[in-house]
Amino acid sequence: MNFLAMPASKKYLHPEAIRRIARMELRARTVVEGVLAGLHKSPFKGQSVEFLQHREYVRGDDLRRVDWKVWGRQDRLYVKEFEEETNLRLTLVVDASASMEYGRGLFTKFDYAATLAASLAWLAISHQDAVGCVLFDDRVRASTPSRMSRSQLTSVVEVLETPRGRRTTDFAPVLRGLSETLPKRGMVVILSDLLGDREGVFRGMRFLRQRGHELVLLHVMDEDELEFPFEGPTRFEGLEIPEHLACNPRALRKGYLEAVEDFLSTVRRRCASSKCDYSLVRTGEGVDAALVKFLSRRSLLAM
Numbered sequence: 026m027n028f029l030a031m032p033a034s035k036k037y038l039h040p041e042a043i044r045r046i047a048r049m050e051l052r053a054r055t056v057v058e059g060v061l062a063g064l065h066k067s068p069f070k071g072q073s074v075e076f077l078q079h080r081e082y083v084r085g086d087d088l089r090r091v092d093w094k095v096w097g098r099q100d101r102l103y104v105k106e107f108e109e110e111t112n113l114r115l116t117l118v119v120d121a122s123a124s125m126e127y128g129r130g131l132f133t134k135f136d137y138a139a140t141l142a143a144s145l146a147w148l149a150i151s152h153q154d155a156v157g158c159v160l161f162d163d164r165v166r167a168s169t170p171s172r173m174s175r176s177q178l179t180s181v182v183e184v185l186e187t188p189r190g191r192r193t194t195d196f197a198p199v200l201r202g203l204s205e206t207l208p209k210r211g212m213v214v215i216l217s218d219l220l221g222d223r224e225g226v227f228r229g230m231r232f233l234r235q236r237g238h239e240l241v242l243l244h245v246m247d248e249d250e251l252e253f254p255f256e257g258p259t260r261f262e263g264l265e266i267p268e269h270l271a272c273n274p275r276a277l278r279k280g281y282l283e284a285v286e287d288f289l290s291t292v293r294r295r296c297a298s299s300k301c302d303y304s305l306v307r308t309g310e311g312v313d314a315a316l317v318k319f320l321s322r323r324s325l326l327a328m
Contacts, residue, residue: 079103113154114171114211117142117181118203120245122162123191123264124220128247130308137308138216138245139185144316145214146181150174155211158184159203163195171211191264194221200229210237216306218245219292230299240301243319244292248309253281 079092082102090104119142125135132140146156150173157171158181167187169180194217203213213233219226230240249255255274262269289305296303304322306315 079105113149113152114207114209115145115149115154115156116171116203116207116211116213117146117156117158118200118213118215118217119158119160119185120162120194120215120217121160121166121187121189122194122221124194124218125245126189126191127249127264128308129249130247132308134218134245134247134308135189137306137312138243140312141243141245141306141315142214142216143178143182143185144312145319146178148316150178156181159199160184160187160189161194161199162190162192165199165202171208195225196222197225197228200226201232204229204232204236204238207236207238210239212239212241214241214243216243216245218250223292227295227299230301234300240299242292242296242301242303243306243315244289244303245306245308248307251285251307253278253285 079095080103082091082104087104092103092105095101095103119135119138121135125138126133128134128136142158146158149156153173155171155173156177157169159168160166166189167184169177169184172180196217200215207213215226217226233240253274257273258271259274260269260271293303302322304319
């Protein structure tokens with residue numbers, strides 16, 4: 026499936042315009058419609074059709090399915106038969122732990138991840154694909170199984186709007202549980218800042234891969250976490266641990282940024298070894314821009 030770039034004259038929706046739309050479902054619709062307005066085709070299409078065999082042409086068969094190369098060799102008409110089309114089963118797994126509540130801009134990390142998840146759900150449903158959603162921290166807090174219906178977007182949004190506590194993340198049991206309960210192979214998209222038991226993430230991914238699922242990790246991080254722009258005496262408070270640190274940020278910046286780069290490099294390497302499609306998503310980037318980037322990457326991987 027080819028990806029056609031958005032024309033230069035088409036501008037992305039400004040994040041403030043998205044933020045002003047109160048309901049997540051409407052916000053997702055605004056994001057997706059803004060993206061699709063500039064696309065001729067979307068690579069987020071779940072149908073896959075594979076050639077099965079030839080059979081002899083009979084009257085009434087679609088002429089578009091005639092294999093003219095065979096006719097040229099044998100002077101007889103044959104049509105191509107294909108395996109039955111299958112639809113994508115998409116499961117969105119969204120981290121709702123306390124660290125996802127950080128954000129000084131328009132979005133917290135959770136707001137951003139939830140809006141992106143709802144947008145992906147909207148896009149998949151518009152292509153008649155089945156979508157499910159799981160909200161988790163140290164365990165699954167809310168979920169809806171994969172369904173293929175217009176009303177499913179409302180169910181996904183209800184999951185994403187489930188009240189959240191200030192809890193830590195425990196990836197391994199959540200992802201293992203999913204691997205045991207998801208009924209069919211499909212695409213599992215994890216949206217998280219990965220601040221927690223990092224080894225648990227990759228253990229959980231192995232369980233999902235063993236069940237044949239395709240894995241995508243959308244690593245959501247705040248600009249502050251990536252750039253460390255703080256100046257002057259600052260008190261840093263833990264969101265998932267009852268600790269704080271008062272310091273001069275300039276004394277920490279170099280070491281902090283080196284640690285972040287090491288963290289990102291490790292995650293990229295481990296995702297590659299786990300055959301997981303990894304993307305870093307920055308909250309300072311428009312949600313629609315992140316969605317276009319995701320579609321473009323998926324299109325390139327499918328070529």
